[in-house]
Every structure is written in C-alpha cells, then in structure tokens.
Amino acid sequence: MKAPVSMLRRRMAAGAVFSLASLVLPGLRAQGKPEQTKITLAVGGKAAFHYLPLTISEQLGYFKAEGLELEVLDFAGGGRALQAVVGGAVDVCSGAFEHTIRLQAKNQMFRAFVLQGRAPQIAFGVSTRTLQDYKSIAELKGKRIGVSELSFSGHVLANMVLLRGGLQAADVSFVELGSLASALTALRTGQVDAISYSDPVMTMLEQKGDVKIISDARTLKGTTEVFGGVMPAACLYASEDFVQKNPRTCQALANAIVRGLKWLQTAGPGDIIKTVPESYLLGDRALFLASFTKVREAISLDGMMAEDSARTALKALASFDPSIRMDRIDLSKTYTNEFARRAKEHFKA
DSSP: OOOOHHHHHHHHHHHHHHHHHHHHHHHHHHTSOOSOSEEEEEEEOTTSGGGHHHHHHHHTTHHHHTTOEEEEEEESSHHHHHHHHHTTSSSEEEEETHHHHHHHHTTOOEEEEEESBSSOOEEEEEETTTOTTOOOGGGGTTOEEEESSTTSHHHHHHHHHHHHTTOOGGGSEEEEOOSHHHHHHHHHTTSOSEEEEETTHHHHHHHTTOEEEEEETTSHHHHHHHHSSOOOOEEEEEEHHHHHHOHHHHHHHHHHHHHHHHHHHHOOHHHHHHHSOGGGGTTOHHHHHHHHHHHGGGBOSSSOOOHHHHHHHHHHHHHHOTTOOGGGOOGGGTBOOHHHHHHHHHHTO
C-alpha cells in the first residue's frame, strides 16, 4: 500500500533537515560544551597592552559566557609564562607568536590558535641623556640597550634595528630590565643608553623627553619598516597535544578573544577606562589613554593570522638567531586559523 502524500512530504522534509544537519555538524560540534571547563592560562605582565584583548574578554565575562572557568596566572615576565606552559603547569599561554617558532626549533610543538596583536607594540628609543646628539644607529656600537627579557619581543626588535644599521648583537650589551619601574629607572639614571620596550613605558618616556624614538613597532607602518612586513605579536597558544584533544575548549577560548577584539574596534576611551582594572591605569588615566591611542591599530581585528605575517616572524628570528633555521621550521604547524575563523563568522568580527 502506498504511503499517503502527507507522510511522504514529512519524510522528505525530515531527510532535508538531516542533510542540512550533516553539513553543519562540524560547526555545531565546535560550539558544544568545552572538553575542559576549568582552564589555567599563563601570561607575563598581564597589564601590558599586548594582552589588552585578554583583559577585556575576561572583564566583560566573555570566557564565562563560553562555559569556561578561566584562571589567569600573571607571571613576572614572559619567560616564566613560557616555562609554565612548556612544563605543563598551565594549559594555555598568552604570549608572543614567535615563541611557537622557537619551541619548534627545539622539537617542542606548540600552536597559536587566536591572535591578539598584529604588531609587536614595542618601540625602540635612545636616551636623550647619554646620546644627546644621536644621528645614526652606528652610534649604538658599544652601548647598553635595555630590554624586558632576552629572546623576547623587545630583544627581537632591538636586534632588527641593529641589523638595519649594520650592527650585530655582539656590538652592544643587552641589559634585562624586567619590570616597568626598573625600566624607567634604568633609562633615567643612565644605566642603559637605549631601550626597546612596550607601553606605557615608552609613551611615558616620550612625554617626559627622556627618549628619542627611532623605531616604532606600535604601528603597522613602523612594524613593516623594521621587519619588512607585518609581524604577529600576542596570541593564545598551547601544546599541539592540548589543541588536538580539546578543540571545543580552544574554540571557546577563541570565541571569547574574538568577541573582545570586536568590542575593542568600537570602544571609546571612556569604555576602556571603565573596563580595565584600576591598577592598570598606574594612577594616570591620561597616560594610559595616550598609550592606547599609539597601540590601537596594532590590535588584531578578528583573531586571524595572516600567512605572510607568520613568515615575517620566521625571517626576523632567522636573521639573527643561528638556532632558527628557516628550512627546518614548518610554519603550518605553528598556528591555525580554524578556531578564529569560526569565531569571526559567529560574531561577525
């Protein structure tokens, strides 16, 4: 006996729904409950502008909205944050993209899965006290250059500035400055002759006339001038094993960051001031906002990593670090846009 027309129509409709569901199922799975709801995240100097998207997403409750209970461990520097994630003490690190390249060179596979900064947000300045008549990079030979930590972003920028001027790392002495207060003191008391550091330190030194900026990677233009292309900066990265085993967790983390990035695109100065912790303002709201204005265009728009920018990072490291061999690094294994792309589509970032 033939089935009634109405029943056939219902079966056809059900089949169509099933077919549609099968097409979008990967996306639906990605938006499911995270494999891990409690996540520990390491960062070195959370108040730095590099990590503003992380702070914004946390303060606005975007991680909680994704079903995550995020514990952020703020270490004294990026080096300790890196050690924490490599040692397995934390799940994820908020740090510079170049770390994934350095780790791969040591046969340690880590992958970035959402970008926070599309420029390093570092500036290089010479002291107006010890180098009053500065005219060229050649004058830095034999001088002391302050950086937050060796082998990290400020150090990378300093090496690129030296190479551009015909000098090598061996031609100068690098001094690790550590904290914001130490950096300010070292420059102002003549302990270093130049400094490669992040904001708000560099804006503060600029405003007081303590430094002359000669290379500015807080802007896309300045970054391209010194690195030869856009240089990716802060991102969330984790071990390849963690990413493979926890795709929904990574998706939830990426969603929160991309949502924060979208908020930052239209946020005004007042919005920023109201959202970040009071301690981040250092008692000087005007300085904080001046610094934010300088780094704003360096913040990623959508969490996506551009292939050419990843290549720029590799070229930069290989140009002065003999342990980095371009022919031995597989860039495709240092990052993925899978999670950021889904988040971008979902939030229309």
